[in-house]
Amino acid sequence: MLQPVAVGHKTLADYASIVGRTLVEEIRELADPLRGTRVLHLSATAFGGGVSEILYTMVPLMKDVGLDVEWQVIYGREEFFNATKVMHNALQGNPQDLTEDQWESWRRYNEMNARELSRGWDVAIVHDPQPAAMHTLVPEKARHWIWRCHIDLSTPNAATMERLLPYIQTYPASVFHMEQYVPAGMEGQIHIVPPAIDPLAPKNMAFSPEDATYICQQFGIDVDRPLLCQVSRFDPWKDPLGVIDAYRIVKEEVPDVQLALVGSMATDDPEGWDFFNATVAHADGDPDIHILNNFNNVGAIEVNAFQSHADVLIQKSTREGFGLTVSEAIWKARPFIGGRVGGIPLQVEDGVTGYLVESVEECAARATAILQDPGLGRRLGLSGKEHIRKHFLMPRLLRDWLKMINELEDQSPVR
Incomplete structure (x- = not known):
C-alpha cells in the first residue's frame, strides 16, 4: 500500500x-x-x-x-x-x-x-x-x-x-x-x-521578463500596472486575508496596484478549500485581486512568472515552519516583505535583503515605499538573491x- x-x-x-x-x-x-x-x-x-x-x-x-x-x-x-x-x-x-x-x-x-x-x-x-x-x-x-x-x-x-x-x-x-x-x-x-530550494527547478530557474509578462497576461494581470503577489497555501497561518487588507491600504496611495494570491491545493489539506473560499469572499469581487491555484492551471512555471514579474513579493505569515516560498521569492531578485515569524527572519535581513513586518499596516507601508522607490526595490532584490545563493x-x-x-x-x- x-x-x-x-x-x-x-x-x-x-x-x-x-x-x-x-x-x-x-x-x-x-x-x-x-x-x-x-x-x-x-x-x-x-x-x-x-x-x-x-x-x-x-x-x-x-x-x-x-x-x-x-x-x-x-x-x-x-x-x-x-x-x-x-x-x-x-x-x-x-x-x-x-x-x-x-x-x-x-x-x-x-x-x-x-x-x-x-x-x-x-x-x-x-x-x-x-x-x-x-x-x-x-x-x-x-x-x-x-x-x-x-x-x-x-x-x-x-x-x-x-x-x-x-x-x-x-x-x-x-x-x-x-x-x-x-x-x-x-x-x-x-x-x-x-x-x-532548487535553483534549477521550473519554479526557480531564470525567466526572461518577456516570458513572465506573457504568462501573467494569460491570467488577466495588467502587466503595465504594479503588482503585489503572495505565493503560499490557502491557510490561516499564511494570512491571505491580511494581505488583502494590506493591499487595500496600499491602493489608497497607489490606486492602480493589483494583487495576486497564488497557491497550490495539497492532497493532505482538506481545510484548504474552505479557506480558499473564505479568501475569495474577503476579496469581495475586486477585479484587481487575482486568486489562483493549481486547478486554474497554475503550476511551477506560472508561479515563477508571477514572482519574476511582481513589483513586491509578500509572505505575511503569522506562523511559519520555515517558508520555502520566501527563498523562492527572494531568489527572483524581487523586493520581499515577510512576517517576522518562524523561519522567515533566517532568510531575510530586515532592511537589507527585504523587510520583516508584524502588522497589516506595516506591510502596507513597506509595500507602498517600495512601489514609490524602484531603486529601493532593486537594491533589496539583488542583495536578497545573493543571501539565498549562499545559504538556501x-x-x-x-x-x-x-x-x-x-x-x-x-x-x-x-x-
Missing part, C-alpha cells in the same frame, strides 16, 4: 556554476563512503507543500552521488488527513486538540502503513507527524531512523504535544529548522538544518544530509 514516488534525474554537476565547485567537491567527499547506502524517505503526500518539493530534488541528487534512495508515500483516507490537519494546526499552537476518535484514526493508519513498510533500509527518514509512529511500531525495518520535522513546534498545544512525544522522542536522530522548534524531551541526536540552495541541504548519515554510520561501523 505504500506508494513509491517516481522522480526525475538530476546531476549535482549542473549546480556547480551556481553554488561553486568547493561545495560540490565537499559533497562528493561526504558521499563517497555512503555509496550503496539504502535510504528511504517517507512522507504523507507527493503533491503540494514544501516537503514534496524538496524531495523531488533531494532524492535524485542523493541517487546521483551514489546512494540507493527511494521515496514512498503512506496510505490514508479522508478521516486520517482530517485528523493530521488538526494535529498540524495544534502543533503550531491552535488550541483545538484531536478527538479520541481522531487519535485512534492516526494510530490505526500508522499501524497499517507500518505493516506494509518493506525491510532492509539502512536509513529511514520520516517526514512530519503524519507517519511519525513508524519508528516505535517497526524499529527493526531500518538500521537508522531520522524524524524530520518541517513545522514550527515552538508553542504547541500542550495536550497534543504530550500525546505525540512518545512517538518522536526515541528517534535516534531528529532534524528541525530552528532550535526554538525542538520540543523538550527529545532523546537522540538533534540537528538544526534549514531547508532549501539545495546542494547545501544535500551536504547537511550526507553529514548526518555519515554520523549515524560512524556510530555503528559494522554493516
Whole structure:
C-alpha cells in the first residue's frame, strides 16, 4: 500500500556554476563512503507543500552521488488527513486538540502503513507527524531512523504535544529548522538544518521578463500596472486575508496596484478549500485581486512568472515552519516583505535583503515605499538573491544530509 514516488534525474554537476565547485567537491567527499547506502524517505503526500518539493530534488541528487534512495508515500483516507490537519494546526499552537476518535484514526493508519513498510533500509527518514509512529511500531525495518520535522513546534498545544512525544522522542536522530522548534524531551541526536530550494527547478530557474509578462497576461494581470503577489497555501497561518487588507491600504496611495494570491491545493489539506473560499469572499469581487491555484492551471512555471514579474513579493505569515516560498521569492531578485515569524527572519535581513513586518499596516507601508522607490526595490532584490545563493540552495541541504548519515554510520561501523 505504500506508494513509491517516481522522480526525475538530476546531476549535482549542473549546480556547480551556481553554488561553486568547493561545495560540490565537499559533497562528493561526504558521499563517497555512503555509496550503496539504502535510504528511504517517507512522507504523507507527493503533491503540494514544501516537503514534496524538496524531495523531488533531494532524492535524485542523493541517487546521483551514489546512494540507493527511494521515496514512498503512506496510505490514508479522508478521516486520517482530517485528523493530521488538526494535529498540524495544534502543533503550531491552535488550541483545538484531536478527538479520541481522531487519535485512534492516526494510530490505526500508522499501524497499517507500518505493516506494509518493506525491510532492509539502512536509513529511514520520516517526514512530519503524519507517519511519525513508524519508528516505535517497526524499529527493526531500518538500521537508522531520522524524524524530520518541517513545522514550527515552538508553542504547541500542550495536550497534543504530550500525546505525540512518545512517538518522536526515541528517534535516534531528529532534524528541525530552528532550535526554538525542538520540543523538550527529545532523546537522540538533534540537528538544526534549514531547508532549501532548487535553483534549477521550473519554479526557480531564470525567466526572461518577456516570458513572465506573457504568462501573467494569460491570467488577466495588467502587466503595465504594479503588482503585489503572495505565493503560499490557502491557510490561516499564511494570512491571505491580511494581505488583502494590506493591499487595500496600499491602493489608497497607489490606486492602480493589483494583487495576486497564488497557491497550490495539497492532497493532505482538506481545510484548504474552505479557506480558499473564505479568501475569495474577503476579496469581495475586486477585479484587481487575482486568486489562483493549481486547478486554474497554475503550476511551477506560472508561479515563477508571477514572482519574476511582481513589483513586491509578500509572505505575511503569522506562523511559519520555515517558508520555502520566501527563498523562492527572494531568489527572483524581487523586493520581499515577510512576517517576522518562524523561519522567515533566517532568510531575510530586515532592511537589507527585504523587510520583516508584524502588522497589516506595516506591510502596507513597506509595500507602498517600495512601489514609490524602484531603486529601493532593486537594491533589496539583488542583495536578497545573493543571501539565498549562499545559504538556501539545495546542494547545501544535500551536504547537511550526507553529514548526518555519515554520523549515524560512524556510530555503528559494522554493516
